[in-house]
Amino acid sequence: MNLEEYAAKRSVLVPGGVPTPRGKVCETPEEAAAAVREIGPAVVKAQVPTGKRGKSGGIKMADTPEEAAKAASEIIGMTIGGSQVRRVLIEERCPIERELYAAVLIDVVSRSPLILFSTEGGMDIEEIAEKNPAAIRRHVVDVKRGFSSADAAELLKGLDLGKAAPAVGEVLVKLYKAFDTNDAELTEINPLAILKDGRVVALDCKFTLDDASGVRKPELAAVASPPEMTALEKRGAEHGLKFIQLDGNVGVLANGAGLTMTTMDVIDHLGGKPANFLEIGGEAYTKAEVALDLVLSNPGVKSLVVNFCGAFARTDVMADGVVKAWKKLKPTVPVFFSIHGTGQEEAIKLVRGELGIEPYDFMEDAVKAAIEAAK
Amino acid sequence: MIYRRGQKLLVQGITGKQGTFWTEKMIECGTTVAGGVNPKRAGEKHLGLPVFRSAVEATKETPCDMSVIFIPPLMAKDAIIDAIDAGIKTIVVLTEHIPSHDVLEIFARLRDSDSRIVGPNTAGIVTPGEGFVGIMPGHNPSIFMPGDVGVISRSGSLGTLICLNLTRAKLPVGVHRHRRRSYHRHDNERCAGGARQG
Numbered sequence: 212m213n214l215e216e217y218a219a220k221r222s223v224l225v226p227g228g229v230p231t232p233r234g235k236v237c238e239t240p241e242e243a244a245a246a247v248r249e250i251g252p253a254v255v256k257a258q259v260p261t262g263k264r265g266k267s268g269g270i271k272m273a274d275t276p277e278e279a280a281k282a283a284s285e286i287i288g289m290t291i292g293g294s295q296v297r298r299v300l301i302e303e304r305c306p307i308e309r310e311l312y313a314a315v316l317i318d319v320v321s322r323s324p325l326i327l328f329s330t331e332g333g334m335d336i337e338e339i340a341e342k343n344p345a346a347i348r349r350h351v352v353d354v355k356r357g358f359s360s361a362d363a364a365e366l367l368k369g370l371d372l373g374k375a376a377p378a379v380g381e382v383l384v385k386l387y388k389a390f391d392t393n394d395a396e397l398t399e400i401n402p403l404a405i406l407k408d409g410r411v412v413a414l415d416c417k418f419t420l421d422d423a424s425g426v427r428k429p430e431l432a433a434v435a436s437p438p439e440m441t442a443l444e445k446r447g448a449e450h451g452l453k454f455i456q457l458d459g460n461v462g463v464l465a466n467g468a469g470l471t472m473t474t475m476d477v478i479d480h481l482g483g484k485p486a487n488f489l490e491i492g493g494e495a496y497t498k499a500e501v502a503l504d505l506v507l508s509n510p511g512v513k514s515l516v517v518n519f520c521g522a523f524a525r526t527d528v529m530a531d532g533v534v535k536a537w538k539k540l541k542p543t544v545p546v547f548f549s550i551h552g553t554g555q556e557e558a559i560k561l562v563r564g565e566l567g568i569e570p571y572d573f574m575e576d577a578v579k580a581a582i583e584a585a586k
Numbered sequence: 587m588i589y590r591r592g593q594k595l596l597v598q599g600i601t602g603k604q605g606t607f608w609t610e611k612m613i614e615c616g617t618t619v620a621g622g623v624n625p626k627r628a629g630e631k632h633l634g635l636p637v638f639r640s641a642v643e644a645t646k647e648t649p650c651d652m653s654v655i656f657i658p659p660l661m662a663k664d665a666i667i668d669a670i671d672a673g674i675k676t677i678v679v680l681t682e683h684i685p686s687h688d689v690l691e692i693f694a695r696l697r698d699s700d701s702r703i704v705g706p707n708t709a710g711i712v713t714p715g716e717g718f719v720g721i722m723p724g725h726n727p728s729i730f731m732p733g734d735v736g737v738i739s740r741s742g743s744l745g746t747l748i749c750l751n752l753t754r755a756k757l758p759v760g761v762h763r764h765r766r767r768s769y770h771r772h773d774n775e776r777c778a779g780g781a782r783q784g
Binding site for chain 1: 685745
């Protein structure tokens with residue numbers, strides 16, 4: 212779950228003691244004007260849980276309340292990276308001396324938190340890694356020890372940060388603490404600015420809350436941006452189903468994320484295009500009826516592959532759900548089955564008896580037939 | 587990490603619905619279950635097996651080679667650390683959606699121990715003809731058959747499909763009957779962050 216900049220600053224950086232510029236969240240041009248009247252010359256920033264805001268025209272300068280209102284009216288309602296802008300953050304404009312980069316994230320290789328720091332802030336870390344990989348410093352944190360001021364000093368050693376070095380080190384320590392206490396997958400400050408007056412301030416912040424931790428961090432989950440979903444995807448989520456709508460024409464219904472992705476790969480490999488991702492593995496295997504309704508509600512679907520391989524999930528229960536839903540929905544698209552594993556005899560008998568359809572012995576043949584039928 | 591006939595298994599969370607159901611299946615399949623853990627029901631019997639306060643208590647009574655974790659996500663860390671403290675060598679963690687920061691702590695504890703984890707979010711380990719640990723149809727001979735091909739997968743359904751296809755391919759030939767195939771699989775050894783498929 213991603214937090215927009217204002218929420219990440221308000222809920223993570225400020226409580227963690229990391230300095231941020233004075234700012235106000237505004238949802239209308241009038242509010243934006245009032246904010247600049249109070250703060251003075253400001254930056255007007257689109258609030259979306261994605262990067263590249265500047266390049267998309269989502270960041271504008273405003274010296275006067277009138278300019279702020281104009282900027283806000285232009286920015287609010289824009290779509291950036293697939294997200295609609297609903298609000299702007301108006302922040303005091305800070306005279307920048309230098310832009311740095313600081314982040315803490317979960318490193319899957321070391322299975323530990325990883326601190327990244329660079330004096331080449333202001334651009335994406337991927338861009339720094341490409342242009343000047345030597346400019347990135349890394350520190351793998353031992354979670355039993357944590358990350359101390361001494362560790363920070365070691366990490367920053369030899370970098371030309373001048374008098375700002377201790378303040379930068381302090382931000383790193385606080386950033387790690389914020390990462391650690393808030394169940395973060397990522398906390399990133401880019402840029403972390405050294406201002407002309409010597410202060411070190413977080414000008415931007417990205418924060419990703421670990422999805423599995425939302426239940427124990429309800430106050431953060433509550434301010435996270437809801438993911439952008441299509442109407443069908445939302446319907447799936449309401450039923451606890453992970454449904455992703457794609458632009459192909461072969462519908463997919465399978466159990467287990469691995470088997471589902473493999474089915475999609477086979478469709479692609481054989482020259483077809485999958486219309487969706489939808490898996491009903493684990494506890495969700497009893498939801499075949501809802502799942503089928505979802506897949507068939509996608510207007511792009513011209514044929515359907517049902518691929519079940521039961522282990523924990525029982526194929527007879529899943530097939531029963533599909534058969535029931537099929538009779539209720541009376542779809543006209545052709546469907547091709549491949550069923551194996553726990554309960555397969557009953558499942559095949561059910562599909563044969565109730566729908567008059569003979570399941571394929573091999574997934575590949577079912578997929579081939581579905582691609583042909585979708586043409 | 588391969589289960590061998592006669593090795594003793596501890597089931598943490600044995601009294602729950604899933605714990606009960608799969609413990610019965612594992613026993614049917616030949617796995618030796620030494621007992622289970624539920625602090626609230628310590629001293630009782632469940633499925634005729636002793637229930638202990640903790641893994642540490644259980645192993646004082648009966649040393650166990652493996653433990654399997656049927657514990658909900660937010661409580662899984664404590665259960666796993668209990669198993670590590672008990673000195674259990676292989677800990678099979680079925681639980682999905684354990685908070686990433688808990689997993690980081692678990693891995694940090696593992697580094698200082700002789701234990702290793704299969705999982706989290708695994709469907710378990712199957713050794714056809716010997717037993718299984720987890721939530722796999724290890725007892726289904728049309729999917730798992732003794733032989734000499736090992737399978738490791740990150741996906742439960744896909745791993746099962748591969749085993750099924752191997753078994754189907756070998757059946758008509760009738761070879762490998764006297765050899766040992768250890769279908770040993772563990773999926774989604776997920777630390778956190780990047781590895782999300784599976």
